[in-house]
Amino acid sequence: MKIALLAGDGIGPEIMEEAVRVLDALRLPQVTFWRGDVGGAAYRRHGHPLPEETLKMCRAADAVLFGAVGDPECDNLERHLRPEQAILGLRSELGLFANLRPAAAMPGLEDLSALRPEIARAIDLLIVRELNGDVYFGEKGTRTTPGGQREGYDVMAYSESEVRRIAHTAFRAAQGRKGRLCSVDKANVLETSQLWRDVVVEVSAEYPDVALSHMYVDNAAMQLVRNPGQFDVMVTGNLFGDILSDQASMCVGSIGLLASASLGEQQTEFGTKGLFEPIHGSAPDIAGQGAANPMAMILSAAMMLRHSFGREEDAARVEAAVAQALADGVKGADLGGTAGTKDIGIAVAERL
Numbered sequence: 001m002k003i004a005l006l007a008g009d010g011i012g013p014e015i016m017e018e019a020v021r022v023l024d025a026l027r028l029p030q031v032t033f034w035r036g037d038v039g040g041a042a043y044r045r046h047g048h049p050l051p052e053e054t055l056k057m058c059r060a061a062d063a064v065l066f067g068a069v070g071d072p073e074c075d076n077l078e079r080h081l082r083p084e085q086a087i088l089g090l091r092s093e094l095g096l097f098a099n100l101r102p103a104a105a106m107p108g109l110e111d112l113s114a115l116r117p118e119i120a121r122a123i124d125l126l127i128v129r130e131l132n133g134d135v136y137f138g139e140k141g142t143r144t145t146p147g148g149q150r151e152g153y154d155v156m157a158y159s160e161s162e163v164r165r166i167a168h169t170a171f172r173a174a175q176g177r178k179g180r181l182c183s184v185d186k187a188n189v190l191e192t193s194q195l196w197r198d199v200v201v202e203v204s205a206e207y208p209d210v211a212l213s214h215m216y217v218d219n220a221a222m223q224l225v226r227n228p229g230q231f232d233v234m235v236t237g238n239l240f241g242d243i244l245s246d247q248a249s250m251c252v253g254s255i256g257l258l259a260s261a262s263l264g265e266q267q268t269e270f271g272t273k274g275l276f277e278p279i280h281g282s283a284p285d286i287a288g289q290g291a292a293n294p295m296a297m298i299l300s301a302a303m304m305l306r307h308s309f310g311r312e313e314d315a316a317r318v319e320a321a322v323a324q325a326l327a328d329g330v331k332g333a334d335l336g337g338t339a340g341t342k343d344i345g346i347a348v349a350e351r352l
């Protein structure tokens with residue numbers, strides 16, 4: 001099992017250390033870790049946020065464990081040199097079009113939520129976010145209007161094949177869960193979304209056992225807070241999925257708890273090749289303080305074990321250890337506790 005570890009910027013190295021601690025504690029057979037530079041750290045060392053050797057390492061690995069990228073000191077670089085381009089580049093170069101972001105209340109831990117416990121208790125949803133298209137990858141730039149003003153533009157576009165493949169992923173995910181799929185778009189205003197909706201409806205003919213519904217994204221944001229328990233699987237585009245998943249994290253408790261898997265079509269000896277990362281960013285406001293919650297990173301490692309290595313039992317062990325640590329009161333500052341990054345990593349490893 002060849003695992004590329006890309007810690008990145010900000011809290012990335014701190015939380016990665018704890019994920020590796022937990023993986024080490026599992027004593028898995030035949031694991032090889034490779035470490036690569038990415039993001040602002042890579043820019044400083046190699047002049048590029050995604051150096052060729054890092055990309056090569058990721059191509060050769062069975063899975064990539066990714067911390068976070070983003071560094072305020074790099075915010076004024078030309079866009080192609082900014083740290084965030086590294087994660088966008090990896091997602092597109094590795095063909096990772098399906099981003100799975102589960103959000104579920106942990107039994108007995110509903111009081112972690114920013115919502116009332118009786119509302120939070122019912123949360124068990126999966127956001128399936130398209131990851132290779134949309135406004136993040138469309139033509140972009142700045143130009144001058146005829147009136148002489150500066151104008152920024154980013155083209156939002158989806159081809160039908162891009163929508164079709166993520167729709168299949170989402171319908172299959174719904175089949176393996178409660179059989180309900182809600183497609184989130186803005187078809188009342190956007191042509192991109194109308195095509196999205198039409199294609200999702202076409203694909204639905206192949207999944208008569210899945211109940212399909214549609215929701216506009218503004219309503220979906222509201223419904224996630226009003227009654228998140230109504231959702232099973234949500235499928236949406238890159239931009240809407242990015243925003244809704246950060247929102248869903250607070251419905252569960254903290255952005256420091258939500259993990260993700262980014263998958264494509266490439267199979268490895270053990271499962272589906274993927275990149276696994278917390279849904280949050282590099283949190284520069286708390287970097288270097290040992291104050292970050294590493295649970296989202298640790299849970300991303302669990303998703304890696306499940307999806308890329310077919311090790312369901314080990315994945316479940318890690319998830320149970322995280323839940324047990326929380327039940328025992330091991331909470332970071334994001335959850336109102338006092339445990340530091342390392343304390344949390346050790347506590348999870350001890351509960352495996």
Ligand SMILES: NC(=O)C1=CN([C@@H]2O[C@H](COP(=O)(O)OP(=O)(O)OC[C@H]3O[C@@H](n4cnc5c(N)ncnc54)[C@H](O)[C@@H]3O)[C@@H](O)[C@H]2O)C=CC1
Pocket residue numbers: 011067068069070071072084087255256277279280281282283284285286291292293294296332334
């Ligand atoms: N996949 C990636 O690498 C991503 C990178 N970014 C980048 O990260 C940088 C910071 O972006 P922000 O908008 O501030 O989002 P962020 O997710 O890094 O932080 C938002 C807030 O949540 C807190 N937070 C995040 N993760 C936490 C954790 N594990 N434990 C405790 N608190 C946590 C932060 O302290 C901050 O107050 C930017 O450069 C951004 O572009 C943002 C999102 C994803």
Ligand SMILES: CC(C)CC(=O)C(=O)O
Pocket residue numbers: 084087088242279280
């Ligand atoms: C390019 C990233 C910074 C986008 C993001 O926020 C995410 O994937 O969660």
Ligand SMILES: [Mg+2]
Pocket residue numbers: 242243246279280
């Ligand atoms: Mg995001």
